[in-house]
Amino acid sequence: MPRRPFRLGRSLTGLGLFATRPIKKKTRLAEYRGPILTQEEAERAERRGNRYLYEVSRNRTIDGTPRYNIARYFNHSCNPNAESVIWRGRVFIRTLRDIKPGEEITYDYGTDYLKNVIGRSKCKCSRCRRRRAKRARERRASKRRGRAKSARRQGRPRGRRG
Numbered sequence: 106m107p108r109r110p111f112r113l114g115r116s117l118t119g120l121g122l123f124a125t126r127p128i129k130k131k132t133r134l135a136e137y138r139g140p141i142l143t144q145e146e147a148e149r150a151e152r153r154g155n156r157y158l159y160e161v162s163r164n165r166t167i168d169g170t171p172r173y174n175i176a177r178y179f180n181h182s183c184n185p186n187a188e189s190v191i192w193r194g195r196v197f198i199r200t201l202r203d204i205k206p207g208e209e210i211t212y213d214y215g216t217d218y219l220k221n222v223i224g225r226s227k228c229k230c231s232r233c234r235r236r237r238a239k240r241a242r243e244r245r246a247s248k249r250r251g252r253a254k255s256a257r258r259q260g261r262p263r264g265r266r267g
């Protein structure tokens with residue numbers, strides 16, 4: 106049996122981690138690892154475009170850039186099935202509920218990251234994609250209702266234009 110209950114695979118948002126076997130609720134999956142940076146070093150890294158920074162405290166940030174940090178592949182979701190937990194200056198990812206094999210493991214990166222890095226309108230998690238699709242369907246439906254209403258006012262048949 107593999108050591109980790111998940112595998113790295115292609116996701117809608119890039120690379121992601123997927124369960125390979127059932128995972129129980131509150132299971133610790135991985136530690137977010139990397140060099141510890143001071144506040145000044147973290148700000149410099151952020152200006153250079155580093156997107157794998159995890160702020161542990163006011164003056165300690167983990168740079169999760171190294172490839173050995175498997176936790177960097179957990180993707181963001183507004184409806185997560187895992188969470189990040191800070192314990193004694195270390196960051197762990199653990200499950201919030203039971204996870205089925207094949208399901209992508211995600212956690213919420215927080216509102217600051219979502220607003221400043223991803224952008225609310227560019228979030229690719231399944232919840233946001235469904236919400237955008239629903240709004241688009243509603244807009245198309247309201248346009249159709251508006252066209253049908255104006256056609257009735259003008260005395261034209263409902264089903265056709267012209």
